[in-house]
Amino acid sequence: MSTTWEAVIGIEIHAQLLTRTKMFCGCELSFGDPPNTHTCPVCLAHPGALPVINREAIRLAIIAGHALGCEISERSVFARKNYFYPDLPKAYQISQYDQPICGPGRFRYLTPDGEQTLGITRAHLEEDAAKLIHLGAEGRRAEAEGSVVDFNRGGTPLLEIVTEPELHTGAAAAAFLKQLRQTLVHLGITDGSMEQGSMRADANISIRPAGTVGLGTKTELKNMNSFTFLERGITAEIARQTALVEGGGRVAQETLHFEPTTGRITSLRSKEQAHDYRYFPEPDLLPVVPDRAWVAEILAALPELPITRRERWMRDLRLTFEDAEVLADPPELGDYFEQVAALAPPKSAANWVRGDLRAQLRERDQEPWQSGVTPDALADIIAMAESREISMPSAKAVLTHVIDHGGAPRDVVAKLGLGAIQDESELMTLVDRLIADNPVQAQQMREGRDKLVGFFVGQAMKATQGRADPARIGELVRERVSAG
Amino acid sequence: MALTDLTAEQAVRAVTAGETSSEELVRAYLERAEHDDWHSFLAIDRDGAIDRARVIDAMPERPPLAGVPIAIKDALSTRDLPTTAGSRILEGFHPVYTATCVARLEAAGAVVIGKTNMDEFAMGSSCENSAYGPTLNPWDVSRVPGGSSGGSASAVAARQAPWSLGSDTGGSIRQPAALCGIVGLKPTYGAVSRYGLIAFASSLDQVGPFARTVRDAALLLQAMVGRDPMDSTSLEWPEPIVLPSAERLDGVRVGVIEELMGEGIEPGVRIACQAALDHVESLGGTLVPIRLPHAHHGLATYYLIAPAECSANLARFDGIRYGRRALDAEDLLEHYERTRGEGFGPEVKRRIMLGTFALASGYYEAYYGTAQRVRTRIVEDFEVAFADVDVLASPTSPTVAFPIGERTGDPLAMYLSDVCTIPVSLAGLPSLSIPCGLSDGLPVGLQLAGPALSENRLLDIAHALETAIGFDAVPAGVAA
Numbered sequence: 035m036s037t038t039w040e041a042v043i044g045i046e047i048h049a050q051l052l053t054r055t056k057m058f059c060g061c062e063l064s065f066g067d068p069p070n071t072h073t074c075p076v077c078l079a080h081p082g083a084l085p086v087i088n089r090e091a092i093r094l095a096i097i098a099g100h101a102l103g104c105e106i107s108e109r110s111v112f113a114r115k116n117y118f119y120p121d122l123p124k125a126y127q128i129s130q131y132d133q134p135i136c137g138p139g140r141f142r143y144l145t146p147d148g149e150q151t152l153g154i155t156r157a158h159l160e161e162d163a164a165k166l167i168h169l170g171a172e173g174r175r176a177e178a179e180g181s182v183v184d185f186n187r188g189g190t191p192l193l194e195i196v197t198e199p200e201l202h203t204g205a206a207a208a209a210f211l212k213q214l215r216q217t218l219v220h221l222g223i224t225d226g227s228m229e230q231g232s233m234r235a236d237a238n239i240s241i242r243p244a245g246t247v248g249l250g251t252k253t254e255l256k257n258m259n260s261f262t263f264l265e266r267g268i269t270a271e272i273a274r275q276t277a278l279v280e281g282g283g284r285v286a287q288e289t290l291h292f293e294p295t296t297g298r299i300t301s302l303r304s305k306e307q308a309h310d311y312r313y314f315p316e317p318d319l320l321p322v323v324p325d326r327a328w329v330a331e332i333l334a335a336l337p338e339l340p341i342t343r344r345e346r347w348m349r350d351l352r353l354t355f356e357d358a359e360v361l362a363d364p365p366e367l368g369d370y371f372e373q374v375a376a377l378a379p380p381k382s383a384a385n386w387v388r389g390d391l392r393a394q395l396r397e398r399d400q401e402p403w404q405s406g407v408t409p410d411a412l413a414d415i416i417a418m419a420e421s422r423e424i425s426m427p428s429a430k431a432v433l434t435h436v437i438d439h440g441g442a443p444r445d446v447v448a449k450l451g452l453g454a455i456q457d458e459s460e461l462m463t464l465v466d467r468l469i470a471d472n473p474v475q476a477q478q479m480r481e482g483r484d485k486l487v488g489f490f491v492g493q494a495m496k497a498t499q500g501r502a503d504p505a506r507i508g509e510l511v512r513e514r515v516s517a518g
Numbered sequence: 519m520a521l522t523d524l525t526a527e528q529a530v531r532a533v534t535a536g537e538t539s540s541e542e543l544v545r546a547y548l549e550r551a552e553h554d555d556w557h558s559f560l561a562i563d564r565d566g567a568i569d570r571a572r573v574i575d576a577m578p579e580r581p582p583l584a585g586v587p588i589a590i591k592d593a594l595s596t597r598d599l600p601t602t603a604g605s606r607i608l609e610g611f612h613p614v615y616t617a618t619c620v621a622r623l624e625a626a627g628a629v630v631i632g633k634t635n636m637d638e639f640a641m642g643s644s645c646e647n648s649a650y651g652p653t654l655n656p657w658d659v660s661r662v663p664g665g666s667s668g669g670s671a672s673a674v675a676a677r678q679a680p681w682s683l684g685s686d687t688g689g690s691i692r693q694p695a696a697l698c699g700i701v702g703l704k705p706t707y708g709a710v711s712r713y714g715l716i717a718f719a720s721s722l723d724q725v726g727p728f729a730r731t732v733r734d735a736a737l738l739l740q741a742m743v744g745r746d747p748m749d750s751t752s753l754e755w756p757e758p759i760v761l762p763s764a765e766r767l768d769g770v771r772v773g774v775i776e777e778l779m780g781e782g783i784e785p786g787v788r789i790a791c792q793a794a795l796d797h798v799e800s801l802g803g804t805l806v807p808i809r810l811p812h813a814h815h816g817l818a819t820y821y822l823i824a825p826a827e828c829s830a831n832l833a834r835f836d837g838i839r840y841g842r843r844a845l846d847a848e849d850l851l852e853h854y855e856r857t858r859g860e861g862f863g864p865e866v867k868r869r870i871m872l873g874t875f876a877l878a879s880g881y882y883e884a885y886y887g888t889a890q891r892v893r894t895r896i897v898e899d900f901e902v903a904f905a906d907v908d909v910l911a912s913p914t915s916p917t918v919a920f921p922i923g924e925r926t927g928d929p930l931a932m933y934l935s936d937v938c939t940i941p942v943s944l945a946g947l948p949s950l951s952i953p954c955g956l957s958d959g960l961p962v963g964l965q966l967a968g969p970a971l972s973e974n975r976l977l978d979i980a981h982a983l984e985t986a987i988g989f990d991a992v993p994a995g996v997a998a
Contacts, residue, residue, distance in 0.1 A: 125833030312877035
């Protein structure tokens with residue numbers, strides 16, 4: 035009997051923090067500025083320069099810890115992580131080691147299958163390395179003619195989040211990371227751009243016979259700069275390990291690189307080449323002991339967590355998981371939706387905001403909260419459509435008009451003459467005329483082909499330029515056909 | 519009386535009273551600094567110093583330090599003035615910024631005339647580890663001035679500067695002060711900003727003054743002390759530093775560290791210190807024998823903690839951004855190996871290797887971890903002692919200035935030079951050395967140490983003792 039294998043996966047996330055300045059000096063963060071224009075003696079590690087902790091980074095880490103369900107340490111300690119590389123000017127990275135700012139916890143998140151949790155081992159603060167640019171040879175180091183360093187990025191505050199090895203598939207890892215990213219972005223902790231590298235994820239992967247509890251030898255997979263690549267990379271590595279073990283081989287502990295374009299996995303370094311980082315407490319910095327009142331103040335000022343908001347919508351507004359997920363991202367969309375939902379039936383508000391409003395605005399490169407369609411206006415359109423004052427096609431036309439020309443929806447309806455035909459006799463006359471004009475279809479209906487009611491409704495809508503209520507027309511057609 | 523015979527305090531007064539000018543003082547000292555028989559200086563800024571003196575002389579009111587010249591240890595970053603820390607790896611390096619302590623002195627009206635020689639990266643007790651050749655002791659040019667701040671000490675002893683700045687990690691101000699017959703003060707850890715002090719061991723390094731009198735040392739400290747937003751370990755200072763004026767020691771309890779008055783201390787040193795301590799009682803104070811049970815672990819503790827920190831602190835000297843770089847390396851590893859292999863001297867390499875080993879995975883707990891725990895015990899020893907006494911006293915150095923070359927082949931013998939100063943450094947306490955007599959014609963220093971932040975009291979006690987001792991010897995080759 036062949037063994038089935040279960041993968042065990044833990045994720046490490048590095049998120050650049052949205053502070054104004056670097057982690058340990060006053061240089062402003064920048065993206066895309068000319069090289070080496072945001073540097074100083076501290077972030078260039080000139081002789082005698084000393085680091086000073088960025089208080090805003092501490093604040094953001096406290097918020098992140100709260101959202102991750104972690105304990106906020108009463109006392110955390112920065113440590114030096116020593117290794118030589120040209121992108122690391124001090125030849126040590128100031129990081130946190132055995133006393134991180136956020137201790138263990140469980141992160142709660144929602145998936146289509148319901149609530150999930152994932153153990154968080156820790157989250158700690160550190161500084162990013164500078165950017166090494168290899169000249170010539172299309173940026174590949176081995177064949178490069180030379181390398182230069184841009185220190186603008188060096189010293190950018192990073193939050194490293196480490197999860198417990200509790201995931202089992204690439205898809206589950208991607209689902210977790212999506213929810214984590216949403217949470218961090220909503221709280222203003224990071225911009226979360228995986229493409230630009232402001233959020234990066236590595237995966238620790240091992241396999242074991244299903245049903246056992248031990249852990250196999252793990253590999254660390256790097257360079258997965260999108261959710262899709264993360265899922266694909268992990269899936270590929272699980273397949274590689276499984277094939278290796280089933281072929282009688284053994285997994286070697288190594289750091290791997292996933293190449294998204296080819297799907298290939300290559301080795302960066304083996305365990306033998308692993309660094310001894312010689313961590314020790316950073317003597318230039320005092321331990322971080324956040325004042326309790328300050329922490330309370332930070333947490334009191336927090337907006338509603340994304341998961342709390344979505345749970346509230348699903349519970350109180352009866353939104354589906356999918357509605358809630360889509361509407362919660364970005365948070366401005368959620369705010370907009372909530373304003374509409376306060377004035378219109380929530381389910382309709384959700385449909386309109388997710389559907390027609392966003393679709394029409396996207397064509398114009400606008401977002402709802404920046405558009406001319408105020409929540410009031412959208413609620414009015416929804417109200418008119420729901421009460422059948424206007425037909426659905428008219429409602430969409432009104433929306434288009436408001437987007438392009440502004441104005442109150444009710445005025446637009448009047449101006450364009452889009453009000454639904456309320457006069458029953460007028461509708462009756464119309465239906466009778468359509469039956470008379472289309473005797474073949476009328477006869478087929480009488481013989482049982484009820485589907486043809488759609489044909490008559492379509493004709494009626496055309497004749498009235500969308501001002502007829504399709505449902506009422508359908509009722510009338512059935513009534514008159516059988517009467518005829 | 520020559521201008522260079524004035525104490526700094528007298529010089530400030532003379533300039534302020536219009537009896538002389540900053541430029542005259544600066545020129546007088548430059549004259550002596552440039553005739554540098556002792557190799558006190560690595561760089562002299564004649565034109566810059568005269569320019570700055572003229573600016574001060576032109577001011578409507580004299581600033582507190584009145585344009586009195588000063589020499590600065592080459593471990594302190596000085597904008598546009600070469601700063602090498604005594605190392606080949608920083609040959610020709612011109613910093614882009616000035617250390618906070620130097621900037622504060624300049625703002626108070628001090629005029630920097632030059633940078634002084636030192637053991638490479640402050641690692642040494644004799645100034646023989648300078649990549650630019652040793653400094654000689656003005657009392658006897660066949661002997662060392664002590665170290666690591668040897669150049670700053672000899673410059674003051676040889677009247678090439680009225681005062682100077684040094685840095686002290688395990689004794690690098692106090693020991694050379696003792697060997698050169700001057701006053702050297704290591705303030706409480708955190709009293710003076712370390713921003714711009716090229717780091718040796720960050721948890722121990724502290725900047726402090728060399729001077730001819732305790733009052734001059736106090737005057738310099740006054741202008742530097744206090745919180746600097748650029749140094750997280752700097753302290754908000756509770757009260758201004760006051761120039762000491764005590765003449766009596768009534769009610770003062772002076773603890774004599776028993777472990778440092780016996781074995782291992784040269785007889786001549788012990789006798790001079792004992793004679794100085796006898797003044798305590800004649801001034802109305804009391805001598806109390808004190809034991810520091812863990813002090814004898816100080817040296818071993820220090821030689822784990824300091825190298826560990828230096829192994830990281832000196833890692834930035836990689837030839838990538840500044841400083842000396844090995845040319846034509848084939849790859850990155852060779853670049854690092856050759857740049858650092860050629861740039862660092864043997865003692866620096868020894869300590870980097872020691873520290874790297876002490877921090878290595880699997881050894882950390884046994885070495886660095888244990889050292890940190892012993893350090894805590896030593897701190898507690900001092901706390902217990904200061905429950906009984908106001909200050910502690912001991913010799914500053916177990917010997918007088920030793921002959922050049924005597925200890926260079928024996929690192930352990932060299933390390934023992936700091937056996938008296940290291941425990942105080944590990945505890946981060948304020949401590950100074952005052953000259954207390956001669957032994958075979960060479961000066962002996964008495965070390966006094968107080969509780970953290972007790973500078974004013976410590977300076978007062980030192981001033982009273984200094985006055986009573988009345989040390990007024992001047993090196994023979996220096997006398998005008």
